[in-house]
Amino acid sequence: MNNNSTFKEKLRLSGLRPTKQRIEICKFLFNRRDTFHFTVGELSKILRKKNSEKISLATIYNTVHSFKKKGYLKEISINSDKSYFDTNTSDHHHFLDVNTNQLIDLKNNEVRKVSIKKKIPGKKIKSIEVLVKIENDN
Amino acid sequence: MNNNSTFKEKLRLSGLRPTKQRIEICKFLFNRRDTFHFTVGELSKILRKKNSEKISLATIYNTVHSFKKKGYLKEISINSDKSYFDTNTSDHHHFLDVNTNQLIDLKNNEVRKVSIKKKIPGKKIKSIEVLVKIENDN
């Protein structure tokens, strides 16, 4: 995803109507080179400052969930009262700095391939997520 | 931890007064061979059925947090609106069955050692948690 008309097209192709709210959110989330980690609350605050017209919190929740369902966002499993999302939907892992609560991407080649030796009958592996908690090195 | 007097002693040694609520909770959580995964809400319901005298929800929250702080329980990082705890405090990982929402322990020798190639200056690794999501194998 890159510019307004591309966003419109992408949204339409995904079966999502290209509303101005969705396009605003796309522009903010996907016009960037680096990955971006956020909670819905944070995203809402940032967009409120950035934009003249306010997008309601409910819409941001709806949109983030739609985007996740369509595969444009990934939800990150850390233990928290809030849900974290990631604009990097590729197969990758995370550092979580427990002192600052900051998330940092770990590229796939920075973690040696995790191999699982156990099998559960009738089940297949859907994803493997590695969370590396780091702390100040005193 | 094994029986009542051992629990009392352990609690005292940890700097926690051996109240009857804490001993009840110890008995339920730690008198078992297999690991047990639970949320505070679930634990509360089970104890309410099991025991004659009710333990208040606030106490169960307090106790679970104390036990976690003392290292008798581990909190599991899955993305959920609830917090999951594990009686297995050893270094190990988890399967999460996304169809049933069930957690299954993965022994350490069932996952090939995860090696992290990236370093963050001034930070050290505190823990490495692997969550393997599994689903029905249709």
Added chain:
DNA sequence: ACACTACTTTAGAATCATTATAAAGTAAGT
């Protein structure tokens, strides 16, 4: 046993993220 203090338990209120509701707005097709 008694008294004192610090730690615990408790019910209920408060908080906070998230989801539901239902009314008003808007995109897309006819």
Added chain:
DNA sequence: ACTTACTTTATAATGATTCTAAAGTAGTGT
């Protein structure tokens, strides 16, 4: 333009967790 289905929105509802502050209890010293 008209209609329909999808969206947005403010607000209410929900549900897990934490807070509060009053009553209870363990541990210590007398």
